[in-house]
Amino acid sequence: MKLINRNNFISIVCITFTLVVCGKLLLEKSTGFIDRYYTENIFTCLGISVLATFVLSLRYYLQRFPFIPVAIGQYLALIGFVFLCIWIAGHFTENAPSAYKDMFVSVTIPYVAGAVVYYISFFAQIKRANEVFSNLE
Numbered sequence: 001m002k003l004i005n006r007n008n009f010i011s012i013v014c015i016t017f018t019l020v021v022c023g024k025l026l027l028e029k030s031t032g033f034i035d036r037y038y039t040e041n042i043f044t045c046l047g048i049s050v051l052a053t054f055v056l057s058l059r060y061y062l063q064r065f066p067f068i069p070v071a072i073g074q075y076l077a078l079i080g081f082v083f084l085c086i087w088i089a090g091h092f093t094e095n096a097p098s099a100y101k102d103m104f105v106s107v108t109i110p111y112v113a114g115a116v117v118y119y120i121s122f123f124a125q126i127k128r129a130n131e132v133f134s135n136l137e
Contacts, residue, residue: 082107
């Protein structure tokens with residue numbers, strides 16, 4: 001089953017982006033943190049939302065492989081790409097000393113939450129499809 005397709009990719013990215021940014025703003029407001037790189041961080045959230053949605057949408061093409069290695073591989077691909085971008089950006093700008101740790105936490109928490117929602121929906125649809133097929137017999 002393909003839950004993320006061309007028709008709903010942008011809307012899923014928009015929903016994900018909105019939830020991540022709202023969570024970021026609530027967390028910053030509750031801790032009193034002032035983000036002096038607000039614009040850059042918002043665009044980073046958008047880029048990671050697009051990338052994470054794309055990585056989750058690849059599950060459809062990886063169905064023949066076991067679930068656990070694919071889920072772990074998807075996460076490692078996402079975090080590896082984020083770390084690669086941090087490393088490349090470090091050659092052009094100055095990164096914070098805790099840039100890798102900060103991005104690890106900032107990417108892992110929303111990705112894991114989104115992946116859990118995605119996979120629960122994915123397996124629920126498979127279960128419904130199996131029930132429909134069993135009723136046909």
